[in-house]
Amino acid sequence: MDGDFMGRRWAMSMEFRIQFIALAAWMCLSGCESGTEGRAIHFDLAIGSVAEEGAPGPGVFETATGWRVVLDEARIALGPVYLYADSLSLVRGLERILVPVARAHGGTDPYAARVVRGEMLEVVVLDALSPERVIFRALPGRAGRVESVRVDLAGLASDGAAALRGHDAWVRGIATRGDETVSFEGGLDIPEDGLTANVEGIPCDGFVDDGTTITIDVRLHAWFDAADFTRLPPANTEGVRVISPDSQVRNAWYLGARSLGAFAAALMP
Amino acid sequence: MNNAKIRFLMGILTVPFWASSCLESGGGEVGSLRVTLSGEQGAKVGYPFTVDGETIGFVDGWSLRFDEVVVGVGDFRLRGADGEEAPLVADDVVASLRTDDPVAWEFEGLPARRWDRLSYALRVPSDGTRNLGGVPEATLARMRALGAALYVTGTATSAAGRAVTFELHLPDAVVADRCESGRDARPGVVVTPSARTDVELTVHLDHLFFDSLVVETAEMRFEALAAVADDGGRITLDALAAQPLADLRDATGAPLRDEAGALLVYDPGSAPLAAPTLREFVRASLWTVGHLDGEGHCEYARE
Numbered sequence: 001m002d003g004d005f006m007g008r009r010w011a012m013s014m015e016f017r018i019q020f021i022a023l024a025a026w027m028c029l030s031g032c033e034s035g036t037e038g039r040a041i042h043f044d045l046a047i048g049s050v051a052e053e054g055a056p057g058p059g060v061f062e063t064a065t066g067w068r069v070v071l072d073e074a075r076i077a078l079g080p081v082y083l084y085a086d087s088l089s090l091v092r093g094l095e096r097i098l099v100p101v102a103r104a105h106g107g108t109d110p111y112a113a114r115v116v117r118g119e120m121l122e123v124v125v126l127d128a129l130s131p132e133r134v135i136f137r138a139l140p141g142r143a144g145r146v147e148s149v150r151v152d153l154a155g156l157a158s159d160g161a162a163a164l165r166g167h168d169a170w171v172r173g174i175a176t177r178g179d180e181t182v183s184f185e186g187g188l189d190i191p192e193d194g195l196t197a198n199v200e201g202i203p204c205d206g207f208v209d210d211g212t213t214i215t216i217d218v219r220l221h222a223w224f225d226a227a228d229f230t231r232l233p234p235a236n237t238e239g240v241r242v243i244s245p246d247s248q249v250r251n252a253w254y255l256g257a258r259s260l261g262a263f264a265a266a267l268m269p
Numbered sequence: 270m271n272n273a274k275i276r277f278l279m280g281i282l283t284v285p286f287w288a289s290s291c292l293e294s295g296g297g298e299v300g301s302l303r304v305t306l307s308g309e310q311g312a313k314v315g316y317p318f319t320v321d322g323e324t325i326g327f328v329d330g331w332s333l334r335f336d337e338v339v340v341g342v343g344d345f346r347l348r349g350a351d352g353e354e355a356p357l358v359a360d361d362v363v364a365s366l367r368t369d370d371p372v373a374w375e376f377e378g379l380p381a382r383r384w385d386r387l388s389y390a391l392r393v394p395s396d397g398t399r400n401l402g403g404v405p406e407a408t409l410a411r412m413r414a415l416g417a418a419l420y421v422t423g424t425a426t427s428a429a430g431r432a433v434t435f436e437l438h439l440p441d442a443v444v445a446d447r448c449e450s451g452r453d454a455r456p457g458v459v460v461t462p463s464a465r466t467d468v469e470l471t472v473h474l475d476h477l478f479f480d481s482l483v484v485e486t487a488e489m490r491f492e493a494l495a496a497v498a499d500d501g502g503r504i505t506l507d508a509l510a511a512q513p514l515a516d517l518r519d520a521t522g523a524p525l526r527d528e529a530g531a532l533l534v535y536d537p538g539s540a541p542l543a544a545p546t547l548r549e550f551v552r553a554s555l556w557t558v559g560h561l562d563g564e565g566h567c568e569y570a571r572e
Binding site: 193195196198201226227254258 | 481483484485486513514515516524531532534536537538539541545
C-alpha cells in the first residue's frame with residue numbers, strides 16, 4: 001500500500017470507523033458473505049473410478065479377506081451430488097445420521113441450513129471400469145470453500161439403467177484365493193429408507209470457483225473388502241455364483257459401497 | 270458522495286443493528302438455573318420397559334439390567350445468539366444415574382433471557398472431578414484406566430435364560446453443542462426472571478444397542494454383543510472388535526440371523542468408523558448419547 005492511501009485511511013474519523021465496523025457486523029449478521037465467497041460461478045464435475053496403488057486398473061484389487069478380485073463389469077447409479085461448505089466433522093456427521101434414528105427425535109435436521117456450494121441433480125449410471133470420467137460441465141454454484149461432498153445412491157437413472165439389470169449397482173467378475181476360484185455376478189439393491197442411500201461426509205478440501213473441476217472417484221476395492229466369496233450360493237448352469245440378497249457377499253458389498261472408503265473427491269483449479 | 274453524506278448513510282444503515290441489540294439485552298433481570306443429569310427410565314429399570322404404552326426393548330428377546338451407569342460431565346456453557354456468554358463456572362462432575370437424577374449445578378443470578386447455545390462435554394473423570402455421590406472410587410479408577418466418559422455395567426439375559434455380564438464404555442470425550450430442548454425443540458434454554466429454571470442433561474442409553482445409524486426403524490439388539498462373551502460370560506467393548514459388521518456370528522460361531530431369518534447386518538451407513546467392527550459401531554453410537562431435556566438433540570464433536 002502506498003503512503004498516500006495509508007494517510008487517507010488513518011484520516012478517517014473515529015466515528016466513521018466505528019460506524020463502518022458496525023455496518024460490516026450488521027451485514028454479516030444479516031447473512032451476507034464477505035470477499036469472493038458466494039459469488040455465482042460455474043464448475044465442472046467429473047465422476048469416474050480410480051485404481052488402487054500398484055493395480056493395473058480400478059477393477060483389480062485384493063480384499064482384506066484375502067481374495068484377489070478381477071471385475072469384468074462394475075456399474076452403479078450415482079447422484080445427486082452436493083458440495084458442502086462445512087466438513088461435517090466425524091461426530092457431527094454421525095449425529096446427522098442419527099437424528100432420525102433415536103426414538104422421538106422428531107426428525108428435526110439441525111443441518112438444514114448447511115451451505116451448499118454446488119450440486120448436480122442428475123442420476124448417472126457409472127461404468128466404473130471405463131477409463132473415461134463422466135463429466136458434467138458448467139454446473140451452477142457459489143464460490144467458496146468446499147470441505148465435504150455427499151453422493152446419493154439408489155436413484156432412478158434416465159439413461160443406462162438397463163446396464164444395471166434393475167439394480168442400483170451391478171458387478172461380474174472372478175475372485176481367487178489360493179486354489180479357490182469363484183466366478184460371480186449380481187446386483188445390489190439399496191433401500192431408500194432414512195439416510196440409507198446417502199454417502200455423507202466424503203472429504204474434499206478446496207475452494208470452488210469459476211472453472212474448478214471437482215472429481216469424484218469410486219474405489220471399487222471397498223465394495224468387496226469384507227467379502228468371503230465361498231459363501232455365495234452354488235454356481236448356476238453357466239458356472240457363475242450369483243450374489244443373492246441374503247448372502248454375506250451382498251452384505252459386505254452393501255456396507256462397503258456406502259462407506260467413505262468407496263469414494264475419493266478432489267478439487268482441481 | 271461527500272463524507273457528511275456517507276456518515277449520514279452509515280448512521281441510517283446501522284440503526285437496525287443497534288436497535289436489535291438493545292431489544293435482546295433482557296433489561297437486567299436475573300434468574301437461577303438448576304441442571305440435573307438423567308439416564309431416564311432405562312438406566313433405572315433396564316430394558317424392556319414401557320412408557321406411554323410403548324415398550325422399549327430388544328427385538329431378539331434379551332432383557333437387561335444395569336448395575337452401574339456413571340457419566341462424567343463438564344464444561345457446561347450457555348451463550349446467546351449475540352455472542353454473550355453466561356457468567357457461570359461449571360466444574361467437572363461425575364455421577365451415577367442408576368437410581369437418581371442428580372443435580373449437577375445450580376447457578377444463581379444469571380441474566381434472564383434465552384441462551385440459544387447450550388453445550389456440555391462428556392469427559393473422563395479426573396482426580397479433581399467432583400463426585401456427586403454414589404460413585405465408588407473403584408469405579409472412578411476403572412473409568413480413568415479405560416479413558417471412559419460413560420461407563421455402564423450390568424447383566425443381560427436371553428429369552429432362553431442365558432445370562433451374561435457386560436462392561437461397556439464411551440472411550441472418547443465428546444462435546445454436545447447447540448443442544449435443542451426436548452420440551453419445545455427450541456435451541457438452548459430460557460432463564461426466567463426471578464424464578465428457577467430447570468434443564469436436564471439426558472443420556473440415552475438405548476443408543477448402545479441400536480442396529481442401524483441410518484434408519485428411523487433402528488432396533489435394539491443384544492445377541493451380537495452376547496456372542497463375544499468370554500468363558501466367564503463377560504462382555505467388554507474391546508471384545509466387540511471380534512465381530513466384523515459384514516459377518517456377524519452368534520455364540521456358536523454360526524452366522525447371525527434376524528427375526529425373519531435373514532443374515533443380520535448392522536448398518537453404519539457412511540459413518541466414519543475406525544474399523545468395520547461392532548466395537549467401532551457401538552463406539553460411534555455412543556458419541557451421541559448426550560441430549561437435552563429428554564429428546565432434544567445436539568451437535569457433537571470430539572473434545
